[in-house]
Amino acid sequence: MQEWRRRLACGVALFFIPWVTSARSEIRVALVDGQIEIAGLTTEAMDAMEAGATRVRVSVGPDAPAILGEYRVAGGRLYFQPMFPFDPGREYIVRVDGGGEPFFATVALPARDLVPTTIVEHIYPSTDTLPENQLKFYIHFSAPMAGGDGLVFVKLLDDNGEQVIDPFLPLGNAFWGRNHRRYTVFFDPGRVKRGILPNEEMGRPILEGRRYVLVVDPTWRDAEGQPLAEPFRKEFIAGPPDETPIDPKMWTLISPRAETREPLTVDFPEPLDRAVLARTLAVENVDGEIEISRDETRWSLIPEKPWQAGTYHLIALTILEDLAGNQIGKPFEVDVFTRVDSPDDVTDTHRVPFVVRD
Template identity: 40%
Template structure:
C-alpha cells in the first residue's frame, strides 16, 4: 500500500507537481508534472523540447544527509517521458518512506517552482504478540528474581519499563518493582526481554528492602501486565495486551542439587529425548544454555533442547539416533532456580564472605549409559 503526502515549500500552481503510483511497478511511485498548466497558469514553457533535455528543467533532490542543504546534493537519477502533456520522472531506485523529496521545475518566466513531497509509510499491521512469560508457573516464590518476556517478533527498545506493570490483588500498580537498567536486557534479535525484580528488595540486609520491604509477599496474588500499546520494531502496537496472574509462595533459599534430579534415558537406535526432571522450576533461559550432553570422548552431542512442565523438565532430542555407550550431562554451576540460587551458591550469600568459592568448579556432570 502506497501513501502519498506533501508539504509546501513555495507558491506554485496547485497539484502542478505531484507524486503518483507507478502503474508499471507495484508499490513504487513516480513524479508527475502537469505541462498543460504551464501556459494556462501564465508560466513560460520550459526550454526543453526532447525528453533527454528534461533533466535540466526538472530535477529531484532527496533530503538524506542531516545538516546538508538539499540544494547541494546531487539530483536523484531516473528516466523521463512525456505523454499527453504529462511529464513523468521515474526514479532509478524506489523512493523511501519518510524522506523529503524536493522536486524542482525550472520555469523561464516564474523561476524555480519547488514542491516538497514524501511517501508516508502505511500503518504497520498489529501482528506481534507476547508468546509467553517465564516462569510459566502460576505459583512463584516470594524472592523471585526475574521474568523473561518472549515476543513473536522484534520489539522497539528504550521504553520497555513504561509498558510493563506489576499489580496487586486490588489491581493497583506497585511502585518501582523492577530494576530499571539503562541498557535493557534484550537478546540479540530483540524478541526476549529480561526483567529483574529489584534485587535490593530481595536480599536481606540491604537498604531498599529495609526501607520499602520486598516487592512480593507470601500468600498474596499479583498480575504482571504488558500494555497493548507497546510498539514492535516496525512501530505497530502489540496485537493485544498480556497478563500473567500468579500467587506467591514461601521464599526459596535452597540451591539446585543435580544429585536430586531424575534422569530418564532413551533406547539405543532411537531419537527419543533424554529427560531431566527437577524437584522445583529452574531458570528457563539458563536451562537452554548451561546444560548439554557429551559422549565418552567429551564431544558435544548435537540436538534440540525443550524446556517443559513449567521449567521442571529439560528434554534433549538428538539430531542422530542414540548409539550405545557412555554419556554425561554437563551442568554449568551458574544454573539458577527462580530465586537466583545457583548450583554453586545461594543467592543470599555474599561472595566476599565465601573465599572458598574460588574452588567451585565451572561445571558438574551426571553420568549415564545407553545400552544395546
C-alpha cells in the first residue's frame, strides 16, 4: 500500500476512514515514539481513507477541542503525529466512529518523576550576629521560583519558639530579583527606625541579646510548580544596633603585584549588604571577576588582564550599605522601592586610591 499523509487544518483534528474488521475488538490503539498508532483496520478501510465513512478523533477529554496534528498510513496502520508533543502523564482519548457504537481507547505517556529538587541555597547576611536594627534578608534559591507574595512562606521565631508579630514590610510581591532566584525580605522600616510611630508603638522586630530563627516553609513552590525539597532555617542572635555611617577610611586594601592577576582585596570592619556591595564597588578602568567572602566582610577583584604598575582608584557608590542600611557618610535612610540591583541612576561616588608596585 502506498504511504500517504494529510495535515489537519482549520483547528479540526478529525480524519475519516471507512473501516471494516472481522471484530471491533481487533482495533488496537497505542502511543509509540510520541505518536498514536491504530492497527486492526482492514485493507479495504485503509484503501478508502478519503471516503469519510469512519471518523477518528484525538482529544484530552470528551468535550475538549480536537488536537491538531498530522496523520499517515504505513504498513497497514494509521499513525497520528500531534503538532505539539504529547504531555507525559496526561491521558488522551482516541475515538473511532464507523457506524454503530463508537470505539474508544485511552493512551498516555509515562508521567515524569516529579521529585522536588529546588532548595534554599543561602540566606544573607551570612553572619549569625545581626544588629538590632537589621534591615533585610536575601533568600537565594537553586532554581527560579514562582512569583507572588513570598512572605506567606517566611516566618520569624523568637527564643521562646513564638512567632514574631508583623516584623516584615507587607509588600511581598515587590521584592523578587529579575531571575526569580532571589527574594528580599525587608524588616518593616517603620519599626526599625527610631522616632517613627510604628517603632514607638511596637518596638523593633528583633531585640539585642535575644536569639531568633528565620524559617522558610517548604510548601513554597518553584517555577515548575513543585514545592521546595526541604525547609530552611537561619539562626541568629541580635546584637547592638548599628547607627554609624560607613567610613571608607576604616577599610583595609591589600594591593596586588604588578604583572600578576592577583586580586585586589578590600576588608571591611563589619559585614556589608551583599547585593548592594556586588553592584556598588569597582576599580576604575579595570574589568574582572568579583568575589565576596568572609561573611560579606571581604570584597575582591580578580582582573581580566595582569595589573600594570601605577596608581588606581577603588570607586564606591555612596549608596553602599551595611546590614542596618547605613550608607557612606550618612546613617540609615532608605527608599525600600529602589531596586538593590539597579543603581544605574546613582552618580555620587567615593574614591579610594591604591598603588600597584613591581
